[in-house]
Amino acid sequence: MQKEKPMNELPVMNETEGIVLFHPHVPEKAIENVTQVLHSRWIGQGPRVAQFEQEFTQRFAGSGTSIAVGSGTDALHLSYILAGLQEGDEVIVPVFTCTATNIPFLYMGVKIRFADVDPETLNISVSHVRELINDKTKAIVCVHYGGLPCDMDELHAIAKEYNIPVIEDAAHAPGATYKGKMIGEISQFTMYSFQAIKHITTGDGGMLIIQDKNLVPKAERIRWFGIDRSNKQNGTWENDITEVGYKYQMTDISAAMGLASLHEFDEILAHRQKLFEAYKVGLKGASGITLIGDHSPDRTHAAWLCTALVKKDRTGFMRTLREKRIESSQVHYRNDRYSIFGGRRDDLPNMDAVEENYIVLPLHTKMTLANVEYICDTIKKGW
Numbered sequence: 103m104q105k106e107k108p109m110n111e112l113p114v115m116n117e118t119e120g121i122v123l124f125h126p127h128v129p130e131k132a133i134e135n136v137t138q139v140l141h142s143r144w145i146g147q148g149p150r151v152a153q154f155e156q157e158f159t160q161r162f163a164g165s166g167t168s169i170a171v172g173s174g175t176d177a178l179h180l181s182y183i184l185a186g187l188q189e190g191d192e193v194i195v196p197v198f199t200c201t202a203t204n205i206p207f208l209y210m211g212v213k214i215r216f217a218d219v220d221p222e223t224l225n226i227s228v229s230h231v232r233e234l235i236n237d238k239t240k241a242i243v244c245v246h247y248g249g250l251p252c253d254m255d256e257l258h259a260i261a262k263e264y265n266i267p268v269i270e271d272a273a274h275a276p277g278a279t280y281k282g283k284m285i286g287e288i289s290q291f292t293m294y295s296f297q298a299i300k301h302i303t304t305g306d307g308g309m310l311i312i313q314d315k316n317l318v319p320k321a322e323r324i325r326w327f328g329i330d331r332s333n334k335q336n337g338t339w340e341n342d343i344t345e346v347g348y349k350y351q352m353t354d355i356s357a358a359m360g361l362a363s364l365h366e367f368d369e370i371l372a373h374r375q376k377l378f379e380a381y382k383v384g385l386k387g388a389s390g391i392t393l394i395g396d397h398s399p400d401r402t403h404a405a406w407l408c409t410a411l412v413k414k415d416r417t418g419f420m421r422t423l424r425e426k427r428i429e430s431s432q433v434h435y436r437n438d439r440y441s442i443f444g445g446r447r448d449d450l451p452n453m454d455a456v457e458e459n460y461i462v463l464p465l466h467t468k469m470t471l472a473n474v475e476y477i478c479d480t481i482k483k484g485w
C-alpha cells in the first residue's frame with residue numbers, strides 16, 4: 103500500500119460530499135467472489151459460510167468456534183440465549199453504545215441496568231459495574247468503544263465472583279489486543295458486526311465466537327429455526343424441533359464478501375491505525391480538544407472511530423467542519439434516553455459530563471494521511 107494513496111485508489115475528497123465520516127470497504131476481490139457464488143449451486147448458507155467461519159476462527163478466535171449470522175445483532179441475541187438469560191434476569195450493560203447491544207434484551211424480557219462510562223475511554227466503568235452488581239445479575243456486557251478494549255481483567259474478576267459470563271460486543275474492535283491477547287479469545291462470547299461501515303463488511307452480517315465447544319451445536323440449531331441441519335442433510339432427521347430458533351444464518355453471498363475483506367484485514371487495520379496515529383500527532387497540543395482512548399499501553403486500538411471531546415460549542419465545531427466539507431457526528435447516543443429502555447435517563451455523572459462534548463471524526467480506508475492533516479489543521483484554526 104502506498105503511503106499517500108487511499109486503499110483501492112478510489113477518490114477520497116469526493117467532489118460533492120467532501121470527507122465523509124464513513125465509507126464501506128469493498129475489495130475488488132469481493133465482487134469477483136460474489137460473482138462466483140452467484141454462478142454456483144449454493145447461494146444460501148453453504149461452503150463459503152463454513153470457510154469464512156474457519157478462517158475467522160484462525161484469525162481471531164484462539165481455541166474458540168465462530169458462528170456466522172445475519173447481523174451483529176443476531177450474534178448478540180444468540181449469545182444472550184446461549185448464556186442462559188431468562189425473563190426477569192438482570193444484566194449490566196454499557197449505556198454508551200449502539201442500540202443493537204441492548205435491544206435483544208427487550209425481546210427476552212431481561213432487565214437492563216445501565217453502567218456509566220469511564221471518562222478516559224468512554225468504555226464501561228468498572229467501578230460502576232461493581233456498584234450495580236447483585237445476586238440477580240446474570241451477565242456483564244461490554245463494548246470496546248471505538249476499538250479500544252475495555253478493562254477485561256477487572257470485568258472478569260467481578261464476573262468470576264458471581265459466576266456469570268462476560269459478553270463482549272467487539273463490533274468496533276476486530277484485531278484489537280488486550281495484554282497480548284486477541285479480542286475474541288478472552289471471554290465466553292465475543293460478537294462482531296459486518297454491517298456496511300465496519301472494518302469487514304458483508305453488507306450486513308455478524309459473527310459470534312464461542313469459547314465453550316459444548317454450546318456450538320445449540321448455537322447452530324438456534325441459528326436455523328432449532329433444526330439440526332447436519333442430521334437433516336444426512337437423511338437421519340427425526341423430524342422434531344424442541345427449542346425455539348430463529349432465521350439467523352449468513353448466506354454464501356455475504357461470506358464471499360467477508361472472505362475477501364478478511365484476506366485484506368491486516369491492511370485494513372493497519373491503514374485505520376495509521377490514520378488514528380496521524381490524528382494523535384495532528385491534534386497534539388491543539389486547544390479545546392482531546393482525543394479519546396489514545397494512551398493505553400497494555401492494549402491496541404482497532405481504530406474504528408476517532409472520537410474527541412471538545413471543550414465548548416460542539417454545534418459550532420460541527421458547523422465549522424461542515425463549512426470545510428468535513429463530516430462529523432455523534433454516531434452513538436446514550437441508550438437510557440430512548441423510550442424503549444424506559445426513557446428515564448439514569449443518574450450517570452460521567453456520561454452526563456461528556457454528553458454535549460463528544461464528537462466522531464472521519465476514519466476509513468478511503469482516506470489518506472493528507473486528509474487527516476487537513477482535518478487537524480482545520481480544527482487547530484478554531485471554531
Ligand SMILES: *Cc1c(COP(=O)(O)O)cnc(C)c1O
Nearest residue numbers: 173174175200202273295296297
Ligand atoms: C454496528 C454495531 C452493532 C450492530 O451490528 P449489526 O450488524 O448492525 O446488527 C452492535 N454493537 C455495536 C457497538 C455496533 O457498532
